[in-house]
Amino acid sequence: MLVCRGAGLTRGLRALTRPWPRGSGGRSLALVRAAGAPPTGDWWPLSLSAAAVVASAPRPLQPYLRLMRLDKPIGTWLLYLPCTWSISLAAEPGCFPDWYMLSLFGTGAVLMRGAGCTINDMWDHEYDKKVTRTANRPIAAGDISTFQSFVFLGGQLTLALGVLLSLNYYSIALGAASLLLVITYPLMKRITYWPQLFLGLTFNWGALLGWSAVKGSCDPSVCLPLYFSGIMWTLIYDTIYAHQDKKDDVLIGLKSTALRFRENTKQWLSGFSLAMLGALGLVGVNCDQTAPYYIALAAVAGHLTHQISTLDIHRPEDCWDKFASNRTIGLIIFLGIVLGNLQKEKKTEETKKNIGSRLEN
Secondary structure, eight states, X not given: OHHHHHHHHHHHHHHHHSXXXXXXXXXXXXHHHHHHSOOGGGOOHHHHHHHHHHHHSOTTTHHHHHHTTTTOTHHHHHHHHHHHHHHHHTSOTTOOOOHHHHHHHHHHHHHHHHHHHHHHHHHHHHHHTTSGGGXXXXXXXXXXXXXXXXXXXXXXXXXHHHHHTTSOHHHHHHHHHTHHHHHHGGGHHHHOSOHHHHHHHHHTTHHHHHHHHHHSSOOHHHHHHHXXXXXXXXXXXXXXXXXXXXXXXXXXXXXXXXHHHGGGHHHHHXXXXXXXXXXXHHXXXXXXXXXXXXXXXXXXXXXHHHHHHXXXXXXXXXXXXHHHTHHHHHHHHHHHHHHHHHHHHHHHHHHHHHHHHHHHO
8 A cells, every 4th residue: 555655656746847848838847836836845745636637737738727726726725614614514403514515615616716816816927927936827927828817717707607506596696796805805915914804805705605505595693703713714824824925025015914913923813813713612602513513623723823833934834834734724623513513413312312201201
């Protein structure tokens, strides 16, 4: 088994390091990695696999796959996970979440994250040329023209619309309302030191949409604190992410919470963590969640404490590691919701037995 895995990893690394000819096929993946991804040793396995898939795709497709960041799936996870929380919370007591909805929202997350990255790169290609980490993004590097990216964006949004139209009317209207955020949030780094807040408003829309897709409408007592907790979470991980680019951002005049907080970053992140955990606790109370859910929140609290206390905001590699580790936080919350919901069945059965025994007596 280990030999097989080692051979697979070797093939993946060969695919990653294989040179690409210049031209419409783009730059070498080594340059792309240097411009927009962490060093190989810092990559988590799923990113490595995704990058290998993109590197092995037909050369004319590779710039488009990189434009929608298929080689870096962490962003898709962070967009998708709040959807899974909401869908799971909306499940009936004692039941698993709706697998069809989870797969549908997974498809939508890939498409909408890709569309968001395309919009971002269309707005920012002149800035991207000036930042080391982003200089080899497809539009900035000249691998894709602005017109080609616009046509590609139209295709992504059309497919995403097909996913949205599979939902109920309430959810269709709610999903359409997020489009303005998707289009405008890449501009916020030019206007305010809080672009991460607008990213949070955009990236966590699924916390509202997942519940409405299952239930037919939103329950404010659950959806609003869940949405708020997701926004706080985004402020945590994207502030950490922004510290990678703060030197370049200062030079080219872009803003971020990393530049706003500076050496006080850890205090701010701690505050956001407390707000996130408090809102998730309120969600649990309003949903009658059980012990596994609160155990998961305790694990998340431990993860956040370690993440923030060991963060070195002056080391881009450490910032990337801490940023990427937030996928684990999202998965812990998802698992806690699912197990907590399954525990409800046991409590219900015990209640029924108690009621039945009382009636017999």
